[in-house]
Amino acid sequence: MLLVITYSRGARESLRNICRAHDETVVRQFGRAALFAATEFGAFQALRLRAKHGAAVQIERTQPFNEYATVPETVREAATAYENRETPAVPYESFATGTDHPQPSSMQGTDLE
Amino acid sequence: MTPNPPVRLRIGEDQYSGSSIEPPSSVSSASMLEAIRTGRSGEIVLVASDPQPVHDHVGYLHPEMGVRTRTALARAGRSRGMRTPFDDELETVRDELSALDAKLDDLPAPSGDSRRQTAADTSETVQELQEDVAAARGRLQVCRDNDLETAEAAADLETAIRTLSEERTSQTAAHEALDVIEEAQRERREILEKRFRLEDRKANLEREARAHLVDSLREQYIETFEQLPVTPTGVDPFAANPLDAGIAIARLAALQAPVVISCDRFDGPDHAHSMLDAPIVYL
Numbered sequence: 001m002l003l004v005i006t007y008s009r010g011a012r013e014s015l016r017n018i019c020r021a022h023d024e025t026v027v028r029q030f031g032r033a034a035l036f037a038a039t040e041f042g043a044f045q046a047l048r049l050r051a052k053h054g055a056a057v058q059i060e061r062t063q064p065f066n067e068y069a070t071v072p073e074t075v076r077e078a079a080t081a082y083e084n085r086e087t088p089a090v091p092y093e094s095f096a097t098g099t100d101h102p103q104p105s106s107m108q109g110t111d112l113e
Numbered sequence: 114m115t116p117n118p119p120v121r122l123r124i125g126e127d128q129y130s131g132s133s134i135e136p137p138s139s140v141s142s143a144s145m146l147e148a149i150r151t152g153r154s155g156e157i158v159l160v161a162s163d164p165q166p167v168h169d170h171v172g173y174l175h176p177e178m179g180v181r182t183r184t185a186l187a188r189a190g191r192s193r194g195m196r197t198p199f200d201d202e203l204e205t206v207r208d209e210l211s212a213l214d215a216k217l218d219d220l221p222a223p224s225g226d227s228r229r230q231t232a233a234d235t236s237e238t239v240q241e242l243q244e245d246v247a248a249a250r251g252r253l254q255v256c257r258d259n260d261l262e263t264a265e266a267a268a269d270l271e272t273a274i275r276t277l278s279e280e281r282t283s284q285t286a287a288h289e290a291l292d293v294i295e296e297a298q299r300e301r302r303e304i305l306e307k308r309f310r311l312e313d314r315k316a317n318l319e320r321e322a323r324a325h326l327v328d329s330l331r332e333q334y335i336e337t338f339e340q341l342p343v344t345p346t347g348v349d350p351f352a353a354n355p356l357d358a359g360i361a362i363a364r365l366a367a368l369q370a371p372v373v374i375s376c377d378r379f380d381g382p383d384h385a386h387s388m389l390d391a392p393i394v395y396l
Contacts, residue, residue, distance in 0.1 A: 007305035009312050032309075055223045055301055056309075 001027055002036040003060040004046050011053035018045050035062070070112050074102055119392035120371045121160040122148075133382035133393035145373050145394055146173055161392060162369035167192045171363040175375040180355040180362070183327050186334060189366035190326035197325040199318045206315045213308045220301055225294045232291045235284040242277040249273040330365060337361040341388055363389050 006012045012032045019026045019034055025042050027035040036042035038061065050057040067076055078101040082092055093104055122129040122136060129136060136145070140157070147154035149164055149172070164172055170185035249270040256263045335350050338361055350358075356376060363372055368391035375396045379385040382395035 007302060007309050009309070009316070055298070056305060058298075058302060 001038050001062045002042050002046050003033065003058075003062055004036060004049060005033040005058040005060075006049075006053070006056060007032075007058065008053060008056035011049065011056040014049055014052060018049065074100070075107060078102055116160065116162065119161060119369075120394065122394075123158045125156050133386035133395060135382045135395040138396070140396065142173060142175070142373055142375050142396055145396065149371055149373070149394070161371050164370040165192050165366075165368070167362070167366045167368070168370055168372075171359045171366065171368075171372065172370070173373045173375070174356060174359050174363065174378075175373075176356055178355050178359055180359050182351045182353070182358050182362070183323060185359070185362045186330050186365070187323040187326040189362050190330050192366040192368065194367070195326055195329065197322040199322045199325065203315065203318045203322065206311055206318065210308060210311050210315065213304055213311070216304050217301065217308075220304075221297060223298065223301060225291075225298060228287070228291050228294050232284075232287040235280060235287045239277065239280050239284050242273065242280050246270070246273045246277050333365060334361060337364050340364070360389070363391060366391075368392070 004015060006015050015032065015034055019029045022041075022045060025037050025039065025045060027037055029035075036046055046057075046059045050059060078092075078096065081101060082095055085095055095101070096103055118130045119132050120130060120134055122134055124136060124140065127137075144154040144157055148157045148159035149161065149168075152159055165188070167185060167188035170180050170188065249266070249272075253263060253266040253270050255261075256266045331350075338350065338353070338357070341360055341364060350361075353361075356378070360378065368389070371392040371394045372385075372389060373394045373396060374382075374385050379388060379395075382393050385393045385395060
């Protein structure tokens with residue numbers, strides 16, 4: 001999908017107009033941002049918006065997220081273990097200390113593949 | 114402040130001056146309005162105060178006019194120097210917006226286009242060259258398999274590999290250049306984000322200020338109708354005939370620049386001037 005994010009009142013208004021007029025191309029709308037179908041028409045609408053509002057329009061392309069292909073096992077396990085913890089009020093950093101689970105700082109410093 | 118006399122008009126050889134003037138009927142309202150805005154229009158030269166924002170609404174009173182009553186009333190309030198509890202924050206927000214605009218101007222112009230194009234082009238070329246290398250390998254293998262001379266095919270393969278390697282270097286450079294651009298775009302967006310939120314805040318404050326001004330002037334606005342040669346409004350002063358509303362708001366405003374009048378509500382330019390307390394150009 002194409003993620004379109006607006007950074008000005010004018011761009012937001014134009015995005016709203018496009019979403020109103022092209023329901024079939026808009027997968028989801030979030031006010032000042034929207035997900036367009038990754039079709040030529042979706043790209044056309046996104047590029048139109050950028051041609052009109054310049055830097056006030058950001059366009060990104062999303063991909064389906066396969067955590068098994070993209071995320072190390074330690075990180076996946078840490079997420080599951082943390083959500084299944086016995087003591088609810090523990091922040092993750094404390095929870096992970098003294099275990100094999102990765103610390104937030106190390107995860108923040110490592111980009112995904 | 115208002116010059117003395119409030120309006121001086123020269124059309125070719127003829128001069129008119131005073132608080133209320135009546136140019137010849139050959140003069141169009143459009144040229145009069147342009148002259149009020151810019152000082153000149155064709156043969157017309159006009160000297161008067163600059164129009165204020167409220168003039169956008171009540172600067173030309175004529176039967177076919179429309180008027181956004183609340184906005185006009187709020188601007189009339191501003192023309193009288195009225196303030197609202199939102200003004201201090203409005204000023205702060207406007208200053209912050211100017212500062213952000215200056216920061217944006219200092220950034221290098223956004224130029225992602227050409228670098229994205231270059232990155233895409235080199236990637237496409239790399240792909241083509243990979244195919245060339247595969248083809249060259251294939252031809253060399255065919256020569257070997259058939260006990261043919263391999264020198265030329267080997268040389269071709271070497272050339273194809275070298276060309277691919279050079280293009281890969283270009284590709285890397287193109288992607289690095291793209292990374293630089295994307296970093297600059299991130300920086301620009303951080304500023305745009307702050308600016309966006311401030312613009313929304315400004316719009317809200319302006320809305321609140323307008324409402325405050327309208328509330329403050331509501332009573333006076335209703336009373337003004339009774340003083341002027343306009344049709345009484347009935348219940349809702351904000352649903353009044355636009356010309357009536359315009360006349361009442363013009364009366365309420367502290368107008369320095371001239372108002373162009375092209376309607377039959379007044380007996381003449383002097384009557385209009387005394388009713389509206391504003392310089393008058395009577396057409």
